[in-house]
Amino acid sequence: MDVLDIARWQFGITTVYHFLMVPLTIGLGLLVAVMHTLWVRTGRAEWLRMTRFWGRIFLINFVLGVATGLVQEFQFGLAWSEYSRFVGDVFGSILALEALLAFFLESTFLGLWIFGWGRIPKKLHLATIWAAVVGSTISAYFIIAANSWMQHPVGVVVDEATGRPRQVDFLAVLTNNTALAAFSHAIVASLMVAGGLLVGIGLWHLRKRKLAGRSTEDVDHAVWRRSVRLGGYVSLAAFVLVALTGDWQGKLMYQQQPLKMSSAEALCDTEAPASFSLFAFSKLGSNECDDVHSITIPYILSFLAHSDFSSPVPGVNQLQEQYADAYGATYPDDPSFGDKAGEPIDYTPVLAVTYWGFRLMIGMGMVSAAVAAYALWSTRKGRVPTSRIGVYGSLLAVGAPFVGNAAGWVFTEMGRQPFVVVPNPDVPRAEQVYFFTAQAVSPGVTAAEVWTSLISLGVLYAVLAVVEFGLIVRFVRAGITEGDTTPTPGIGGGPGTDDDAPTRPDDDASDDVLQFAY
Amino acid sequence: MDLQTLWFAAVTVLWTGFLLLEGFDFGVAALLPVLSKGDPAQRRADKNLMLRTIGPVWDGNEVWLVTAVGAVFAAFPGWYATWLPAMYLPFVLLLLALIVRAVAFEWRHQRHDAEWDATWTRVITGGSVVAALAVGGALGATTLGLPVGADGTRVGGAFSWVGWPVALGAVAVLAYSLVHGAVFLALKTEGPVRERARAFALRWSPLAALPLLAWAGLVVLRSGGVVSTVLWLVAALAVVGTWTRLKVDREGQAFLGWALVLLASAAAVFGAGYPTVVASTVDPAFDVVIGTASVSDYTLTVMTWVAGVGLPVVLGYQAWTYWVFRKRLTAEPEHAHA
Numbered sequence: 001m002d003v004l005d006i007a008r009w010q011f012g013i014t015t016v017y018h019f020l021m022v023p024l025t026i027g028l029g030l031l032v033a034v035m036h037t038l039w040v041r042t043g044r045a046e047w048l049r050m051t052r053f054w055g056r057i058f059l060i061n062f063v064l065g066v067a068t069g070l071v072q073e074f075q076f077g078l079a080w081s082e083y084s085r086f087v088g089d090v091f092g093s094i095l096a097l098e099a100l101l102a103f104f105l106e107s108t109f110l111g112l113w114i115f116g117w118g119r120i121p122k123k124l125h126l127a128t129i130w131a132a133v134v135g136s137t138i139s140a141y142f143i144i145a146a147n148s149w150m151q152h153p154v155g156v157v158v159d160e161a162t163g164r165p166r167q168v169d170f171l172a173v174l175t176n177n178t179a180l181a182a183f184s185h186a187i188v189a190s191l192m193v194a195g196g197l198l199v200g201i202g203l204w205h206l207r208k209r210k211l212a213g214r215s216t217e218d219v220d221h222a223v224w225r226r227s228v229r230l231g232g233y234v235s236l237a238a239f240v241l242v243a244l245t246g247d248w249q250g251k252l253m254y255q256q257q258p259l260k261m262s263s264a265e266a267l268c269d270t271e272a273p274a275s276f277s278l279f280a281f282s283k284l285g286s287n288e289c290d291d292v293h294s295i296t297i298p299y300i301l302s303f304l305a306h307s308d309f310s311s312p313v314p315g316v317n318q319l320q321e322q323y324a325d326a327y328g329a330t331y332p333d334d335p336s337f338g339d340k341a342g343e344p345i346d347y348t349p350v351l352a353v354t355y356w357g358f359r360l361m362i363g364m365g366m367v368s369a370a371v372a373a374y375a376l377w378s379t380r381k382g383r384v385p386t387s388r389i390g391v392y393g394s395l396l397a398v399g400a401p402f403v404g405n406a407a408g409w410v411f412t413e414m415g416r417q418p419f420v421v422v423p424n425p426d427v428p429r430a431e432q433v434y435f436f437t438a439q440a441v442s443p444g445v446t447a448a449e450v451w452t453s454l455i456s457l458g459v460l461y462a463v464l465a466v467v468e469f470g471l472i473v474r475f476v477r478a479g480i481t482e483g484d485t486t487p488t489p490g491i492g493g494g495p496g497t498d499d500d501a502p503t504r505p506d507d508d509a510s511d512d513v514l515q516f517a518y
Numbered sequence: 519m520d521l522q523t524l525w526f527a528a529v530t531v532l533w534t535g536f537l538l539l540e541g542f543d544f545g546v547a548a549l550l551p552v553l554s555k556g557d558p559a560q561r562r563a564d565k566n567l568m569l570r571t572i573g574p575v576w577d578g579n580e581v582w583l584v585t586a587v588g589a590v591f592a593a594f595p596g597w598y599a600t601w602l603p604a605m606y607l608p609f610v611l612l613l614l615a616l617i618v619r620a621v622a623f624e625w626r627h628q629r630h631d632a633e634w635d636a637t638w639t640r641v642i643t644g645g646s647v648v649a650a651l652a653v654g655g656a657l658g659a660t661t662l663g664l665p666v667g668a669d670g671t672r673v674g675g676a677f678s679w680v681g682w683p684v685a686l687g688a689v690a691v692l693a694y695s696l697v698h699g700a701v702f703l704a705l706k707t708e709g710p711v712r713e714r715a716r717a718f719a720l721r722w723s724p725l726a727a728l729p730l731l732a733w734a735g736l737v738v739l740r741s742g743g744v745v746s747t748v749l750w751l752v753a754a755l756a757v758v759g760t761w762t763r764l765k766v767d768r769e770g771q772a773f774l775g776w777a778l779v780l781l782a783s784a785a786a787v788f789g790a791g792y793p794t795v796v797a798s799t800v801d802p803a804f805d806v807v808i809g810t811a812s813v814s815d816y817t818l819t820v821m822t823w824v825a826g827v828g829l830p831v832v833l834g835y836q837a838w839t840y841w842v843f844r845k846r847l848t849a850e851p852e853h854a855h856a
Contacts, residue, residue: 063624066577067617073587074609077602088595089813093821096592099585100825104832107577108839115574120842159814167813170820442603444671453610460614464621471628 002339003450004441007079010454012413014071016406017461021065023405026140026187027194028058029133031234040126046222049480053223054198059114060471064464066107071457073099079450082336083420083440089167090156091146098142106135140190141183148179150421151412152256153433165421165433181252182412185245189365189408191238192401196368198231199375200398201476207391210384220480225382228375235372242365247304254305257422259319260415263349264358265301266292272312276300280355287351289316316348323347326429331438340438349415357411364404371397521818522808525593526795528825530788532589533657536582537691538698538780543572543579545699547619547646548692550639553703553714562632564711565639567847569623571706574843576623578836580616583653592821596670596811597660597795604664604672604796605656605679612652619645650695651688658687661737661791663799670796670806681799686736690729694780697726701760701776705769708848719772720764727757727779734786742790749789753782 001009032055039047073095076084084092109131116125149155155172156165167173205224215221254261265277268289275296282292299309306313314322324347333342371394378385385391416422423434519527546568554564591598602609618641626638662683667673700722703715731754738746760775791797795811798804812818 059624060628063621067620070584070616070620071613073584073591074602074613077591077598078606078609079603081599081603084591084595084599088591088599089817092588092591092593092595092598093813093817094592096585096588096821097824097828099581099588100828100832103581103584104578104836107581108832108836111574111577112839112842115843167817167820170817442599442606443669444673445603445606446676449606449610449676452607456610456614460617464617467621467625471625475628 001447003079003445003447004338004340004438006447006450006454007441008437010079010450010457011075012410013454014068014075014457014461015413016409017465018065018068018072019406019409020402021061021068022140023186023190023193023402024061024197025058025065026136027190027192028054028061028197029129029136030191031194031198031230032058033129033133034230036126036129040122045219046226049219049223050227053480054227056475057197057472059110060468060475062110064468067464068461078453079442079445080440081442081445083435086164086435086440087150087421089159089165090149090153090173093167093170094142094146094149094173098139098146102135102139102142104135106132106139109135137187140186141179144183144186145174145176145179148176148182149173151182151416152176152178152252153421153424156433158431158433178249178252178256181245181249185242185249186405188238188241188245189401189405191234192242192365192368193405195231195233195235195238195372196398196401198227199235199372200395202228202231203375203379203385203391203394204476205479206379206384207386210386216382216384223480225379228379232372232376232379236369236376239365239369239372246362250304251307254313256425257416258314259316259323259347260349260354260412261305262314262316262319263289263351263354264411264415265313266294266351266355267301267313267315268292268317269315270312270318271315272302273299273310274301274305274313276304277355282351287346287348289348289351292351292355316351320347327423327434331436336439336443337436338438338441338443340436345418345436347418349417354411354415357407357414360407361404361411364400364407367397367400368404371400521815521822522593522812523792524822525589525812525818526788526792526808529586529589529593530784532582532586533788534781534784536579536586537694537784538777539579539582540576541650541691541695541698541780542702543576543699544646544650544692545695545697546572546703547642547699548650548696549699549703549715549718550643553700553711553718555710555714558632562635567707567709567711568703569626569639569642570847571703573623575839577620578839580620583616593813593818594795594808594811595813597806597808600666600670600796600806600811601656601660601664604666605659607676608652608655608679608684612649612656615645615648615652617645619649647692650692654691655684655688658683658685658690658733660796661787662686662733663797665800666796666798666804666806667800668804670804673800686729686733690733693722693726693728694730697723698776698780701764701769701773704764705773706846708846716764716767716769719776720761723761723764723776724757727753730779730783731757734783734790737787737790740790741794742786746786746790749782749786753779753786756782 032051035047035051035054038044039051076091076095109128112120113125113128113132116128120128153165154176155169156167158164159166202224206221206228209221209224210216250261265274266280266282266289267274267277275298277294277296280292280294301313302309302311305311324345327347328345330342330344331337331340335341374390375394378387378390418436418438419434420437420440421433421435423432427433550565550568553568554561556564587598590601622638622641622645626635626642629635659679659681663681665672665674665678672678697719700715700719704712704719707715731750734750734753738750742750756775756778760772760779763769763772763775793808794805795808796806798806
């Protein structure tokens with residue numbers, strides 16, 4: 001493999017890995033803040049225990065998200081310096097503002113939340129978790145705005161002196177329609193991740209307690225029951241929103257990156273009305289669209305792309321020709337294109353990845369929604385499910401939205417190849433900004449260096465994944481620990497009491513139950 | 519002052535803020551095995567005490583690094599795209615160290631198991647030492663010299679950055695951080711750890727300042743003026759001041775004095791270096807300077823407005839965090855970490 005391929009694998013692996021933590025941080029952070037709020041408002045013990053139990057899982061996961069996020073900020077420079085030079089006028093400022101406006105908020109207030117139990121007044125302490133959640137959400141917005149600018153560059157002109165994009169409208173970059181759609185899609189998908197976790201773990205504990213003949217009247221039962229109900233409702237509602245925002249995003253993509261969408265459907269030739277592909281099979285290893293054969297449903301693709309049952313949807317073969325006419329059939333014979341200089345350009349993304357990535361994303365969302373519906377049904381009117389298949393299936397399905405999120409990003413990012421910055425079709429050809437992935441890589445960096453970082457980060461990430469998974473499993477099995485169930489003085493006095501007093505009367509919080517980390 | 523100069527100053531402030539804040543948590547982490555004494559249980563209690571001083575703040579401190587690197591990318595992509603790939607391996611080492619260190623902080627107490635705890639505590643120490651060396655080396659190289667060619671691309675292969683500037687920067691940041699951590703511990707703790715930390719700082723502060731002063735002195739000699747020379751002298755005097763304050767047990771004043779050592783040195787380094795951001799060892803004509811490395815005035819203007827509003831707010835709530843956790847901490851025997 002050459003530097004370009006290794007660097008792409010590195011970016012893909014580290015980013016997908018990072019994005020396993022991110023949706024859980026965003027979704028679970030929001031739900032923990034809701035639990036904490038409900039405890040402050042009602043004073044009910046189960047909300048406090050839920051805040052602590054889910055809060056701890058949130059924190060174990062949060063730190064790995066932060067740690068792996070560091071890599072993201074550096075690797076644009078390390079392996080992709082030509083990309084960084086090209087997009088510098090827009091992209092870097094979004095990252096810097098993300099750090100300034102979001103990361104400080106998130107990390108500072110999370111520190112205050114962890115260590116603030118018993119040290120700051122109850123309502124102020126509640127505000128710290130909300131501030132951290134707001135920080136995470138702002139951070140998601142900025143990074144998606146940066147990514148969406150690569151998918152659909154707006155707010156820039158081509159600088160005559162450098163040939164690079166020069167920013168002229170910062171607000172246009174922040175209100176890019178691609179970013180608005182992708183952000184809302186990612187946030188509700190994060191809630192599916194968190195909802196699925198509450199459902200799977202909650203059901204498992206409920207069943208275990210029932211088989212062991214434990215009480216259904218005590219607080220612990222209420223904790224697991226409320227977790228399942230909350231997670232189930234959140235998952236189902238989020239699934240509806242995921243579908244709606246996904247449809248919005250899909251329609252934008254048919255305008256902005258038609259090749260991504262047509263290859264997601266393996267639609268080889270323009271059709272009017274166009275059929276939706278349900279299932280496809282192709283020659284192994286072939287990336288020729290005509291080798292792919294699908295089972296299709298008529299009219300549906302026209303509807304998905306254009307909201308009617310007749311409009312034409314362009315095929316991969318026609319689009320490939322259009323792009324070759326507009327952006328060249330071969331890469332320029334220039335050293336900045338490395339091994340690719342003078343080679344023909346394949347404007348079609350890897351069909352198997354886009355086609356199956358798209359279906360895996362949607363399928364996993366459906367699995368998770370079905371599990372949420374099952375959980376709500378099986379726990380209706382105080383019931384507790386004992387079905388082994390149902391409960392263990394739900395536990396297994398905790399992974400489904402994670403896989404769905406990862407598949408969605410792989411589809412989005414690999415679907416825009418061979419571009420790293422995709423030309424915006426709303427702009428006249430002469431004013432378009434675009435950049436090929438082949439010219440983005442750092443010119444002076446050797447394959448050995450990128451191999452070193454890929455292998456060392458890969459091994460470290462694998463070890464950390466095992467430890468994180470082990471810690472979470474161990475903690476989940478133990479359930480609510482003794483520390484979480486000991487009511488601390490000043491806590492649980494009901495709503496309205498002690499509002500201005502610290503949650504604990506003495507200032508020595510060193511043995512406080514949430515100060516587990518130190 | 520034009521916007522490029524303003525952002526050069528902003529980047530200087532961010533790097534200095536990072537070294538100042540993360541400096542003491544690097545230092546505290548590195549001193550864990552040095553300042554804990556007695557039987558195993560007592561040593562563990564000492565280490566817990568030391569880690570509690572930085573527990574609520576290390577993550578916020580680290581965001582200064584993220585923001586500093588982000589600001590370099592945002593304001594001077596030409597600097598970012600030259601510096602990072604030229605020092606590819608040291609930056610990867612920095613990332614690996616910061617990753618293991620971060621997870622070690624949070625995961626250390628996730629099990630009631632002394633060996634598990636001890637392992638992650640060692641990871642915190644090791645990760646902090648390596649991170650301090652790597653970030654110091656990277657800063658030393660960009661200010662003292664990197665082998666970059668005409669188009670900002672490194673010449674000479676994967677290890678061509680190796681040289682005395684990297685070694686000097688690495689040692690300077692680690693040595694500074696060690697004493698900084700000790701002064702911080704003397705300020706934040708009570709009991710034997712406080713005594714040991716104070717004694718450590720008293721003994722080592724004059725020596726620990728030398729590499730930092732040497733680094734600043736070299737940049738001043740190469741390209742400095744009157745202002746940077748004065749700043750260098752302030753830094754040198756601050757070392758003396760810190761030492762005399764430590765001698766009379768005034769830890770708060772010593773902390774301010776030692777902070778001044780860094781502030782003045784960093785201002786001397788960047789001030790003397792201005793407007794160069796990467797000094798080329800191949801040919802001074804290949805130096806990367808702010809004029810060619812920077813983004814457009816429009817983008818700088820937008821960032822100036824956002825940072826002008828955002829930064830004071832950030833400083834406000836970070837300061838509030840330190841106020842909330844302002845109490846001195848005392849060691850306790852094993853206590854319940856749920």
